Amino acid sequence: MNVPRIQWYPGHIAKAERQLSKSLNKVDLVIEVRDARIPLATSHPQLQKWISGKQHLLVINRKDMVSQKAQELWDKWFRDQGHCPWWTDAKTGKGVKQMLDAAVAKGNDLNQRRISRGMLSRPVRALTLGFPNVGKSALINRLMKKKVVESARRAGVTRSLRWVRMGNQIDLLDAPGILPPRLDDQQAALHLALCDDIGEAAYDIESIAIAFLEIFKNLESKSGAGINPDLLIERYGLAMQEIHKDQNFSQWLLAVSERHTSGDTRRMSQRIIDDFRRTLLGLISLELPQ
Ligand SMILES: Nc1nc2c(ncn2[C@@H]2O[C@H](COP(=O)(O)OP(=O)(O)OP(=O)(O)O)[C@@H](O)[C@H]2O)c(=O)[nH]1
Numbered sequence: 547m548n549v550p551r552i553q554w555y556p557g558h559i560a561k562a563e564r565q566l567s568k569s570l571n572k573v574d575l576v577i578e579v580r581d582a583r584i585p586l587a588t589s590h591p592q593l594q595k596w597i598s599g600k601q602h603l604l605v606i607n608r609k610d611m612v613s614q615k616a617q618e619l620w621d622k623w624f625r626d627q628g629h630c631p632w633w634t635d636a637k638t639g640k641g642v643k644q645m646l647d648a649a650v651a652k653g654n655d656l657n658q659r660r661i662s663r664g665m666l667s668r669p670v671r672a673l674t675l676g677f678p679n680v681g682k683s684a685l686i687n688r689l690m691k692k693k694v695v696e697s698a699r700r701a702g703v704t705r706s707l708r709w710v711r712m713g714n715q716i717d718l719l720d721a722p723g724i725l726p727p728r729l730d731d732q733q734a735a736l737h738l739a740l741c742d743d744i745g746e747a748a749y750d751i752e753s754i755a756i757a758f759l760e761i762f763k764n765l766e767s768k769s770g771a772g773i774n775p776d777l778l779i780e781r782y783g784l785a786m787q788e789i790h791k792d793q794n795f796s797q798w799l800l801a802v803s804e805r806h807t808s809g810d811t812r813r814m815s816q817r818i819i820d821d822f823r824r825t826l827l828g829l830i831s832l833e834l835p836q
């Protein structure tokens with residue numbers, strides 16, 4: 547796949563990471579949030595360092611954006627690796643109560659240990675940690691049942707750390723999304739770009755749209771990937787088969803832009819990527835377990 551190198555590590559993320567390191571000693575539990583469409587690309591290589599000496603809860607958010615089959619495949623994969631994933635949809639709140647119960651249970655374990663050492667029990671202090679735009683703030687708002695922190699459809703919305711108290715059970719720390727300073731795995735970087743987890747200045751929209759079309763085609767035969775070629779025809783009026791014979795996805799892009807955006811391939815690229823992000827092209831899993 548021929549995508550120009552994608553790199554994104556803005557100043558506010560570097561700063562957030564420094565602040566996070568300072569707050570980490572106050573945290574008992576790390577709620578690690580990943581994106582169900584790309585559970586591998588949203589796994590941070592430094593996670594073990596962040597969770598060392600703390601409890602860990604793995605949350606896979608945006609479950610509404612992948613097929614039931616994909617969720618099952620990933621769930622089995624994570625359990626085979628010894629993890630217990632909690633699947634959530636922070637937009638409607640599905641799975642959020644179960645996740646909260648799991649977090650509170652971890653807090654109770656912690657308090658039992660405190661009491662046995664003659665200390666007082668206190669609310670569990672939980673940090674939501676994850677890549678930008680995976681839905682950390684939306685999850686906090688869902689847990690609180692009201693909008694307490696800013697949450698919007700782009701990467702880098704939360705700019706500073708903020709504690710939120712939830713009853714007397716849990717204190718939540720909302721933090722800006724973090725990501726590694728260098729995106730060495732460029733396939734993962736492409737997935738992050740497609741899912742809007744990195745700023746759009748970091749990539750060329752046309753290149754990632756063409757790369758997306760190629761992924762779409764490659765996923766077609768994979769069970770659970772959520773690919774329905776008819777949706778592409780319905781939306782853009784042109785089947786990929788009509789043009790892709792020599793795998794020339796840019797030709798297909800040009801052909802649909804002639805129909806929809808007066809030949810403007812950039813505008814068409816943006817539309818295709820937006821459609822993917824809004825699940826108008828189906829519940830597509832960019833990643834599936836091997
Ligand atoms: N469909 C769907 N949308 C979600 C879900 N979770 C979050 N969103 C939406 O995704 C967008 C980003 O959510 P945020 O909560 O701002 O993400 P964040 O991880 O806090 O992002 P940063 O603060 O930039 O790191 C918002 O528009 C949310 O409404 C989900 O489970 N399903």
Ligand SMILES: [Mg+2]
Pocket residue numbers: 682683684696697703704721722723
């Ligand atoms: Mg946020």
